Amino acid sequence: MSPLPRRRIIVAITGATGAILGIKALIALRRLNIETHLVISKWAEATIKQETDYSPSNIRALADHSYNPHDLAAPIASGSFRVKGMIVAPCSMKTLSAISTGFSEDLISRAADVMLKERRKVVLIARETPLSLVHLKNMLAVTEAGGIIFPPVPAFYIRPSSMDEMVDQSVGRMLDIFDLDTKDFERWTGLQSSKNVT
Numbered sequence: 001m002s003p004l005p006r007r008r009i010i011v012a013i014t015g016a017t018g019a020i021l022g023i024k025a026l027i028a029l030r031r032l033n034i035e036t037h038l039v040i041s042k043w044a045e046a047t048i049k050q051e052t053d054y055s056p057s058n059i060r061a062l063a064d065h066s067y068n069p070h071d072l073a074a075p076i077a078s079g080s081f082r083v084k085g086m087i088v089a090p091c092s093m094k095t096l097s098a099i100s101t102g103f104s105e106d107l108i109s110r111a112a113d114v115m116l117k118e119r120r121k122v123v124l125i126a127r128e129t130p131l132s133l134v135h136l137k138n139m140l141a142v143t144e145a146g147g148i149i150f151p152p153v154p155a156f157y158i159r160p161s162s163m164d165e166m167v168d169q170s171v172g173r174m175l176d177i178f179d180l181d182t183k184d185f186e187r188w189t190g191l192q193s194s195k196n197v198t
Helices: 019-032 044-053 056-062 093-101 107-117 135-142 164-175
Strands: 008-013 035-040 066-067 085-091 120-128
Touching: 008 093, 008 107, 019 044, 019 056, 035 044, 035 056, 035 107, 035 120, 044 056, 056 135, 066 120, 085 093, 085 107, 093 107, 093 120, 093 135, 093 164, 107 120, 120 164
Parallel strands: 008 035, 008 085, 035 066, 085 120
Antiparallel strands: none
């Protein structure tokens, strides 16, 4: 008997602030033995250098496969490529707009378009505030098409003591959508009280 093939997930990192979310997702997926297919946009490279101690080449080394964002002939640009789904972390409003309208100008928006048409999971870690009506309409369009909008909202109930804890909680919750348990974050167990409540 041949071993079961590894599950595959596409990870895209765009130029919105919050590059660490995509990086930590890659690290978690590697630990879970998920085959990753990575696309880093041009502006994501700039954001990575500004916000983190990683280089784009370090991040590409975390993935099993990495693609040029302009390579529309890459395997992940086709619906025949078997993959569980896609995470765009973080997702810029430009990328959200392209996905919501089916404007496949680069590999990130094309791969997301493929996920939607094949009825696979596509999770967009939307990073913007405040949101305009245009942003909200684009989010609605993606949701109606089957995508999932996931703003990385911190869980204050865990009383995070560091940025890492907040990021790990968001990454854990986004991977929950794919039924993957990182076991790296605190889950809600109800209100803690010194009094017994019956």
